[in-house]
Amino acid sequence: MSEFAVEMHNVTKVFGDVVAVDHVTMGIRQNEFFAMLGPSGCGKTTSLRLIAGFERPTTGEIFIDGKPVGNTPPFQRDVNTVFQSYALFPHMTVEQNVGFGLEMKGTPHAELKRRVMQALELVRLPHLATRYPHQMSGGQQQRVALARALVNRPKVLLLDEPLGALDAKLRKEMQLELKTLQREIGITFVFVTHDQEEALSMSDRIAVFSRGKVLQIGTPLEIYERPNCRFVADFIGETNFIEGTVSEVRNGFAVLQSNGRTFVGRAGENVQPGIPAVLSVRPEKVQLVEQPATSVNSYDVRVMSVAYVGSDTRVVVRLGEQDIDVWEQNSVSTLDPNYFFAPGETAWLTFPPENALILTD
Amino acid sequence: MMQLFRRHPQLQAAALMFPGAFWLIAFFLIPLAIMGVISFMSRDALGDPAPPYTLNNYLDIFRDVRFNPSISLDGGFTVRLIEGLYVDLFWRSLWLSLISTVITLLIAFPVALFMARLPRRYRNLALFAVMIPFWTNFLVRTYALQFMLRGNGPINTLLRALGLAPIELLFTPTAVMLGLVYGNLPFMILPLYTSLEKFDWTMIEAAQDLGANAWQAFRRVMLPLVSPGVVAGSILTFVPAVGSYVTVDLMGGGRTNMIGYSIAQQFSTIANWPFGSAMALLMMIVVTVAAVLYFRSSRGEQRTIV
Ligand SMILES: Nc1ncnc2c1ncn2[C@@H]1O[C@H](COP(=O)(O)OP(=O)(O)OP(=O)(O)O)[C@@H](O)[C@H]1O
Numbered sequence A: 001m002s003e004f005a006v007e008m009h010n011v012t013k014v015f016g017d018v019v020a021v022d023h024v025t026m027g028i029r030q031n032e033f034f035a036m037l038g039p040s041g042c043g044k045t046t047s048l049r050l051i052a053g054f055e056r057p058t059t060g061e062i063f064i065d066g067k068p069v070g071n072t073p074p075f076q077r078d079v080n081t082v083f084q085s086y087a088l089f090p091h092m093t094v095e096q097n098v099g100f101g102l103e104m105k106g107t108p109h110a111e112l113k114r115r116v117m118q119a120l121e122l123v124r125l126p127h128l129a130t131r132y133p134h135q136m137s138g139g140q141q142q143r144v145a146l147a148r149a150l151v152n153r154p155k156v157l158l159l160d161e162p163l164g165a166l167d168a169k170l171r172k173e174m175q176l177e178l179k180t181l182q183r184e185i186g187i188t189f190v191f192v193t194h195d196q197e198e199a200l201s202m203s204d205r206i207a208v209f210s211r212g213k214v215l216q217i218g219t220p221l222e223i224y225e226r227p228n229c230r231f232v233a234d235f236i237g238e239t240n241f242i243e244g245t246v247s248e249v250r251n252g253f254a255v256l257q258s259n260g261r262t263f264v265g266r267a268g269e270n271v272q273p274g275i276p277a278v279l280s281v282r283p284e285k286v287q288l289v290e291q292p293a294t295s296v297n298s299y300d301v302r303v304m305s306v307a308y309v310g311s312d313t314r315v316v317v318r319l320g321e322q323d324i325d326v327w328e329q330n331s332v333s334t335l336d337p338n339y340f341f342a343p344g345e346t347a348w349l350t351f352p353p354e355n356a357l358i359l360t361d
Numbered sequence B: 001m002m003q004l005f006r007r008h009p010q011l012q013a014a015a016l017m018f019p020g021a022f023w024l025i026a027f028f029l030i031p032l033a034i035m036g037v038i039s040f041m042s043r044d045a046l047g048d049p050a051p052p053y054t055l056n057n058y059l060d061i062f063r064d065v066r067f068n069p070s071i072s073l074d075g076g077f078t079v080r081l082i083e084g085l086y087v088d089l090f091w092r093s094l095w096l097s098l099i100s101t102v103i104t105l106l107i108a109f110p111v112a113l114f115m116a117r118l119p120r121r122y123r124n125l126a127l128f129a130v131m132i133p134f135w136t137n138f139l140v141r142t143y144a145l146q147f148m149l150r151g152n153g154p155i156n157t158l159l160r161a162l163g164l165a166p167i168e169l170l171f172t173p174t175a176v177m178l179g180l181v182y183g184n185l186p187f188m189i190l191p192l193y194t195s196l197e198k199f200d201w202t203m204i205e206a207a208q209d210l211g212a213n214a215w216q217a218f219r220r221v222m223l224p225l226v227s228p229g230v231v232a233g234s235i236l237t238f239v240p241a242v243g244s245y246v247t248v249d250l251m252g253g254g255r256t257n258m259i260g261y262s263i264a265q266q267f268s269t270i271a272n273w274p275f276g277s278a279m280a281l282l283m284m285i286v287v288t289v290a291a292v293l294y295f296r297s298s299r300g301e302q303r304t305i306v
């Protein structure tokens, strides 16, 4: 068995004059929950369709379980897809939908019946076996689509925004269910989403896409704490950007000059003295104090607004020409009405260099 | 008036239905009833329908029936159990119509599929092209087709130019079949196209993803989902084919008889209205039963079991 369930080697897919997938190289490990994350139109669906075999790469090669797939048609690939629209067959009952794949493989009737019921139990729908798709809710249809794919015991399950059509609450439930299911049955899930929170909470690793390119592949922690470029830092979670020019790089740290102020942060990939760059610091990693303890990354700011949002308090301050978000987690001590600065007051903004990242633009 | 309607919605429905209902009653049900009555009449000295009432017209259709199982290749492959002048005629008409419907379906399906897959802006153009023949009178088009098939028509001229022997096409069952298929093609294409255009192609991808090859995806997913179009097209093709007159007359030249043509003769040259009426009513019943059976079986198509 290959280390990778799916590999894409320098794969490009061109539609007319649109480059949907642009020289993508990535390896999806066996039994991994792998997310493809990116804004609309960045090539996630196309990548999935290339793996499933609905599209052929313009150039490059795809491997499934170590073997090049070449022109293998979809019905001979050991992968199954959960479509964004579910694509359940409207003229078949739930049972018939789920049994379709096994029937195509010529599975004996008794075994087919047994495995269909097993799959339906896995998604907790055995009582709806004789219903038609139009007689079920969106969440139920979603689970039928899942059962229909899983019953075939594929090496890899491809899911294209499978939770996109569900409301927020059901979505949260299904996220948990999917994750549990994946751990239980131990197969590779390739999960497409444009919801970064979903990707962070569910995945073992994430590939961040932008305009057909994979910008970064890493664990949720790596992606969030060590984004390798401005786009990834911006797309994943909230962050403050301070633009400037790099003046010095030493021991993994870089110094950024911005409008006469000097900032220090960890140096990101390809950061060199003299280049334009941007400092990224997450709102929860910035503090507001009355007197700065150090002189690094400390500047006086004007408090613009203070908003209590339950779990934290969100403060917007003005640093020179630009606004900076500062989030502080609420606790018993922060409940004192005088704890936070009031709008209009002056405060000192500060953050330790290891909490900031200096990235190429 | 409007207030009356608002208070009694059924009245409004009735008012809306009135013109259509009136039309159907006046020009369909009443003539049908008259024909029903005539079919039970005898003929007077002048040959006009007149009492006494009798079942003879119906019995005459079956009078010469003998049990005689046979298989013949005349006018296409035919299997029959019983034989008799009119029974043969019925059987042959149904058989020819069935074959012509199947051929029409086989030709129309790829065309409709092609049209449905065209980029949206070309689809209306294609629809327009399918409907262009309707601008010319059917009779004129059939004469044109007759010209094509003639001994010295374009087809045989081409064959001769290629050094091949000319073939006798006109006034054969093949010519009738050709005429039927030609005339009915648009009526098959249009409902098929309507179904195929609405077809969700991710269904095919889902089927293939689950291991179905192209044929299985077509047979198990596409066909059941577009079957309303297939049924509508087949009925629109089959029913007129059974009763066709112009095509049988011009393409068959009286040598390939079908029931519609025979009925027409009863009303014109032979002037036996009661017998013609009996044949017409029997044909209507047979065709209705055939259509209903077909409709039922295709409903079953959508509910195949695992
Ligand atoms: N069949 C096609 N023909 C032409 N262009 C296409 C085709 N499929 C995709 N594209 C283009 O390729 C690009 C990537 O599309 P893709 O569907 O992969 O995006 P996506 O990341 O899945 O977006 P979304 O989140 O909106 O689903 C888009 O610009 C899209 O317009």
Ligand SMILES: [Mg+2]
Binding pocket: A044, A045, A046, A160
């Ligand atoms: Mg997509």
